[in-house]
Amino acid sequence: MLRIDIDEAHVEETPQGVWVRGWIWVEQQALRSCDAMQEAKFRSALADLPQQSRVIYLAHCIEGLTYPAIAAKLDLDVADVQRELAAALLALSIALDET
Structure with a gap:
């Protein structure tokens, strides 16, 4: 769902089109799904790192x-x-x- 509030009706015209400020409704389930996909991508990418790079990343970013x-x-x-x-x-x- 898209909502454009009357006080946000500011537009900016460009040669390619018109920018209009608005709100976009995103369901919580869709956000959780994106988070789960990002986590799966991260875990896969972490597993694909060379062992030494992975060990150093975990030591610094996780262990501090x-x-x-x-x-x-x-x-x-x-x-x-x-x-x-x-x-x-x-x-x-x-x-x-x-993507």
Whole structure:
């Protein structure tokens, strides 16, 4: 359902069309369905990461470990941890943006 309030009747014309502010009704079930799909995509993308990238991502984002702590734990340079985490974040972002 679409609703346009009288006080939101501001329009902006462009060569391609007209922008009109409005409200769009989205049922809760549809939102939960989107959340479930995003979670499934995330879990799949996380599982697809190379093992070291996944371990570093989980250590930093879930366990809250610092780069130096992860580096010490995995016997890596801090720069390697940063590089692996950046690669993991990029891969996850790309996977979640796919439709």
